[in-house]
Amino acid sequence: xxxxxxxxxxxxxxxxxxxxxxxxxxxxxxxxxxxxxxxxxxxxxxxxxxxxxxxxxxxxxxxxxxxxxxxxxxxxxxxxxxxxxxxxxxxxxxxxxxxxxxxxxxxxxxxxxxxxxxxxxxxxxxxxxxxxxxxxxxxxxxxxxxxxxxxxxxxxxxxxxxxxxxxxxxxxxxxxxxxxxxxxxxxxxxxxxxxxxxxxxxxxxxxxxxxxxxxxxxxxxxxxxxxxxxxxxxxxxxxxxxxxxxxxxxxxxxxxxxxxxxxxxxxxxxxxxxxxxxxxxxxxxxxxxxxxxxxxxxxxxxxxxxxxxxxxxxxxxxxx
Amino acid sequence: xxxxxxxxxxxxxxxxxxxxxxxxxxxxxxxxxxxxxxxxxxxxxxxxxxxxxxxxxxxxxxxxxxxxxxxxxxxxxxxxxxxxxxxxxxxxxxxxxxxxxxxxxxxxxxxxxxxxxxxxxxxxxxxxxxxxxxxxxxxxxxxxxxxxxxxxxxxxxxxxxxxxxxxxxxxxxxxxxxxxxxxxxxxxxxxxxxxxxxxxxxxxxxxxxxxxxxxxxxxxxxxxxxxxxxxxxxxxxxxxxxxxxxxxxxxxxxxxxxxxxxx
Amino acid sequence: xxxxxxxxxxxxxxxxxxxxxxxxxxxxxxxxxxxxxxxxxxxxxxxxxxxxxxxxxxxxxxxxxxxxxxxxxxxxxxxxxxxxxxxxxxxxxxxxxxxxxxxxxxxxxxxxxxxxxxxxxxxxxxxxxxxxxxxxxxxxxxxxxxxxxxxxxxxxxxxxxxxxxxxxxxxxxxxxxxxxxxxxxxxxxxxxxxxxxxxxxxxxxxxxxxxxxxxxxxxxxxxxxxxxxxxxxxxxxxxxxxxxxxxxxxxxxxx
Numbered sequence: 001x002x003x004x005x006x007x008x009x010x011x012x013x014x015x016x017x018x019x020x021x022x023x024x025x026x027x028x029x030x031x032x033x034x035x036x037x038x039x040x041x042x043x044x045x046x047x048x049x050x051x052x053x054x055x056x057x058x059x060x061x062x063x064x065x066x067x068x069x070x071x072x073x074x075x076x077x078x079x080x081x082x083x084x085x086x087x088x089x090x091x092x093x094x095x096x097x098x099x100x101x102x103x104x105x106x107x108x109x110x111x112x113x114x115x116x117x118x119x120x121x122x123x124x125x126x127x128x129x130x131x132x133x134x135x136x137x138x139x140x141x142x143x144x145x146x147x148x149x150x151x152x153x154x155x156x157x158x159x160x161x162x163x164x165x166x167x168x169x170x171x172x173x174x175x176x177x178x179x180x181x182x183x184x185x186x187x188x189x190x191x192x193x194x195x196x197x198x199x200x201x202x203x204x205x206x207x208x209x210x211x212x213x214x215x216x217x218x219x220x221x222x223x224x225x226x227x228x229x230x231x232x233x234x235x236x237x238x239x240x241x242x243x244x245x246x247x248x249x250x251x252x253x254x255x256x257x258x259x260x261x262x263x264x265x266x267x268x269x270x271x272x273x274x275x276x277x278x279x280x281x282x283x284x285x286x287x288x289x290x291x292x293x294x295x296x297x298x299x300x301x302x303x304x305x306x307x308x309x310x311x312x313x314x315x316x317x318x319x320x
Numbered sequence: 321x322x323x324x325x326x327x328x329x330x331x332x333x334x335x336x337x338x339x340x341x342x343x344x345x346x347x348x349x350x351x352x353x354x355x356x357x358x359x360x361x362x363x364x365x366x367x368x369x370x371x372x373x374x375x376x377x378x379x380x381x382x383x384x385x386x387x388x389x390x391x392x393x394x395x396x397x398x399x400x401x402x403x404x405x406x407x408x409x410x411x412x413x414x415x416x417x418x419x420x421x422x423x424x425x426x427x428x429x430x431x432x433x434x435x436x437x438x439x440x441x442x443x444x445x446x447x448x449x450x451x452x453x454x455x456x457x458x459x460x461x462x463x464x465x466x467x468x469x470x471x472x473x474x475x476x477x478x479x480x481x482x483x484x485x486x487x488x489x490x491x492x493x494x495x496x497x498x499x500x501x502x503x504x505x506x507x508x509x510x511x512x513x514x515x516x517x518x519x520x521x522x523x524x525x526x527x528x529x530x531x532x533x534x535x536x537x538x539x540x541x542x543x544x545x546x547x548x549x550x551x552x553x554x555x556x557x558x559x560x561x562x563x564x565x566x567x568x569x570x571x572x573x574x575x576x577x578x579x580x581x582x583x
Numbered sequence: 584x585x586x587x588x589x590x591x592x593x594x595x596x597x598x599x600x601x602x603x604x605x606x607x608x609x610x611x612x613x614x615x616x617x618x619x620x621x622x623x624x625x626x627x628x629x630x631x632x633x634x635x636x637x638x639x640x641x642x643x644x645x646x647x648x649x650x651x652x653x654x655x656x657x658x659x660x661x662x663x664x665x666x667x668x669x670x671x672x673x674x675x676x677x678x679x680x681x682x683x684x685x686x687x688x689x690x691x692x693x694x695x696x697x698x699x700x701x702x703x704x705x706x707x708x709x710x711x712x713x714x715x716x717x718x719x720x721x722x723x724x725x726x727x728x729x730x731x732x733x734x735x736x737x738x739x740x741x742x743x744x745x746x747x748x749x750x751x752x753x754x755x756x757x758x759x760x761x762x763x764x765x766x767x768x769x770x771x772x773x774x775x776x777x778x779x780x781x782x783x784x785x786x787x788x789x790x791x792x793x794x795x796x797x798x799x800x801x802x803x804x805x806x807x808x809x810x811x812x813x814x815x816x817x818x819x820x821x822x823x824x825x826x827x828x829x830x831x832x833x834x835x836x837x838x
Contacts, residue, residue: 073355074353074356086539089540090539094354096351133538134527134535135535135539153438154438154518158430210352467670470670470672472640473664476640477684479687491672491674494674575673
């Protein structure tokens, strides 16, 4: 009798479990190879936060040619990671993208300057050669705003040229290249941060408008899990995420990942460098900052007026 | 007369049909996806708005392509001559030339940037490499394939080695050379473009069409990107047309490839 | 040169290519100035090779050849070769093709032009100087080739089946032209052919050769009267000679 009761209970449980809806599948196109900048994703995935929200998330690592924007715009990926400024410019060209959460409150792209170089400030860039992505909006901003004139050489993302030349100036991520440069025996480079030139960009999550219209609940669920993942990654034990990152990118070493994570924490990149920074600020987007940047770009004629507005570019409706 | 008119009317009608189709497809796309297919008038507008940048880019790419092309012609001519004179040289070098011809030159781009610097030097070297091998292989083939009978004729008349080369081998090799030249003419703009794409530099207003393509593509400025593509097509066309014209001048009177009926 | 001293003399000439078979075996041959000697025989009998040895294009393996007392290598200046193919340079006009031997000798241009025009007139192509080879018929190209050979005023003319690729009518016509030219320029000729009729019409001596190894099997003297015309072809002596040579040729072929 008892056995029969246990069996029916088990059957009911089984039926109950299978009655739960199939998990919703999502693809995320990362902008680079798996690194601590993706800590929120990997921690959420490794610790099952996505699964708890009924989501099955596929993280597609990127690289030099990640093509995040075209993939998200055409629906080949549902969510992508990018920087807010280049996204703005592409949204102005009619790409059906919307920015819906912050990854970093300040995008850590900046200019790495060789420790022995004569360049200390933006004004010193006059006449120099910068190795960078030619379409990086910050460069156009510097040229127009500061009236600077410099040469741009397309980057191939290696630090060889940087190590080779005393006067080398290269676009880089404050939380990655400096470590690699030191590891390769170079002196710790100086870093010219974009925010010091009054250029405030976010690193953001983007999705295409159709997906946003059709799956608001899933996006909210996604963000809940993602933000939980970030907090857990930054405040707790990051090992689950790091193991997953190593699996995705065997070039990752524990030492690098620990160092990069620490730089993220020290730089308050996720929580915010401004007065309102803190754990509650993770993921938040400020429409005022968008409005300001749009105005800056329009004034400098980098953006054609009227083509994009803050309301159209970003949304906070999916944030908890 | 009728046939001549048809030769113009038919393609023109097809072209008009294609453009009509183009607009129709565009119209049919949902708002979100209109960016995938800029209309011809958007492309023309982009051409106009970016004419200064594109003009400079055309100039830079053409400069790189012409320099690389010209150097390849000269270099290949010299090497082909040397290889035709000495079978030792030919046998030693030929396999490597074949291997290099089959290697995608692009793989050398990062190395070149390190060795000769980005911008025009790299573009010229890449264009040179891409054009060099078809030219050298074809020209050498032409120089060693001279009709046996003609060679014996020259021997009979006790012609000197130099006379044989100048008056027999080189003219006989011209059709082969032009075959190689036609191939190289197609490759030169591609080489310059790819060189620019992988190793270009804006230093001194030096960016070419490839460089611009990167920028437009990354900024999702697709009308301008299409405009760049259109301009590149024209450049390629001009190169090939130029070579075909020179080829015509050199060969049309006597070579079978230009049919002539007046017995 | 006296009438007694031969213009070309073969003494025990043998020719082998490397370790290959003997192409020519102990050839003895004496040609006097003014001879028109036809060489006829089955494939492989070495008739073309014989011509090439005289021309100095290939060396003898054994024996010696003297041309007016000198070796072929030394005597090149007064030899001209007409190949089976017209071998014209396609990128040069007819005029420039005919000038070629003189161009290679760096003759002055005025003299070059005069000689060239004379040669073209001889082959009746004086008005086609500006044409390109591909605009000419097979027979015309052959005539240009002959004109070119004549510009060096050769003492010895070597012709290797020059009319082989042409039709019967053109061939007979060119035979007559060749003899007409010979009236004006007294060269000694060595003529390789497969046509018995042609050999009889043109020559004063016919050498029938056998193959494996190459030897001169028979020699026939042709003493038909000059000048030889289309009438000659209809004459009895001519036809008898053709029959005789054909018989000899067949006997050699069955060996």
